[in-house]
Amino acid sequence: MKEIPITSFDNLQIGQVENTTAGTGCTVVLLGKDGAPAGLDVRGGGPASRESELLKPLAAAQVIHAIVLAGGSAFGLDAAGGVMRYLEERGIGFDVGVTKVPLVCQSDLFDLTVADARTRPDAAMAYAACVNAETGNYRDGNHGAGTGATVGKLLGMEHCMKSGIGSYAVQVGDLKVGALVAVNAVGDVYDFETGRKVAGLRADDGKTFLDSERVLMQQLDAPQEKFVGNTTLGILFTNAKLDKARLCKAAGMAHDGYARAIRPVHTSMDGDSIYAVSLGDVPADLDAVGVIGARVMAKAIVRAVEAADSAYGFPAARDM
Numbered sequence: 116m117k118e119i120p121i122t123s124f125d126n127l128q129i130g131q132v133e134n135t136t137a138g139t140g141c142t143v144v145l146l147g148k149d150g151a152p153a154g155l156d157v158r159g160g161g162p163a164s165r166e167s168e169l170l171k172p173l174a175a176a177q178v179i180h181a182i183v184l185a186g187g188s189a190f191g192l193d194a195a196g197g198v199m200r201y202l203e204e205r206g207i208g209f210d211v212g213v214t215k216v217p218l219v220c221q222s223d224l225f226d227l228t229v230a231d232a233r234t235r236p237d238a239a240m241a242y243a244a245c246v247n248a249e250t251g252n253y254r255d256g257n258h259g260a261g262t263g264a265t266v267g268k269l270l271g272m273e274h275c276m277k278s279g280i281g282s283y284a285v286q287v288g289d290l291k292v293g294a295l296v297a298v299n300a301v302g303d304v305y306d307f308e309t310g311r312k313v314a315g316l317r318a319d320d321g322k323t324f325l326d327s328e329r330v331l332m333q334q335l336d337a338p339q340e341k342f343v344g345n346t347t348l349g350i351l352f353t354n355a356k357l358d359k360a361r362l363c364k365a366a367g368m369a370h371d372g373y374a375r376a377i378r379p380v381h382t383s384m385d386g387d388s389i390y391a392v393s394l395g396d397v398p399a400d401l402d403a404v405g406v407i408g409a410r411v412m413a414k415a416i417v418r419a420v421e422a423a424d425s426a427y428g429f430p431a432a433r434d435m
Contacts, residue, residue: 130248131259138230142259150178154362159387187235197238226263281419354395368405372412
């Protein structure tokens, strides 16, 4: 097993745009002129998403053409329109005779409390991200959908830390499996291989950690208003030949990577979602893809936090 760049997959282009002043951005994943099979598994209680019904095994569409990860909460879902315009201009989409309709799925995280709540990803920003995808400008850290990402928010924004977007991919023989993830969790982030806490809930002194799981377990009387501004958004890529139903299963197995690296995870305060995409025709066992997927997802989560820079008054892991 060797590490490879997330950009080493065929039929995959990734572009990012961010508004650093406003603390938001978007990451666009283009899946080739013919599209690609994809599945989705949502475990969090508060997702903001678009066209997710397309990815259910019983839906007619067998491929999609792009995935958008963005900030802006539900407001940011307008961004997919820019991706549709970009793809339609290039004749990419489902042929309906009079035009081609691009199938674009999107999931958003909540970053409205980071800087400027009135500036959100929109169609123009996503179109620009598509243009950037032509040459590829993907970077881990405070970029794209990770621009306004934070973690450790159980006691509010004053106790949280800066996070970002991260990636990790491996190759085993001919099989490639990789993960891209924007980490905006209510919980703490751990290196699953060492048990070390990387980032998360800070104590009042701002310099030491609290344990979000312990704090949550002591809150037996549920608050009337929970802070729901969270969500970790992931995409699992593989060159294994898998159909939509098997990709939904692979996405579900990749959620084990969330559970290894984030605690607590999949709460009612999160919108945790993972897409899975097949970008090739390599014969491979579904369970092998899922097991590797969980591992690369956990590694990508740690990288998202470790690659982040302090911003908007929130310290990064490298500052602790």
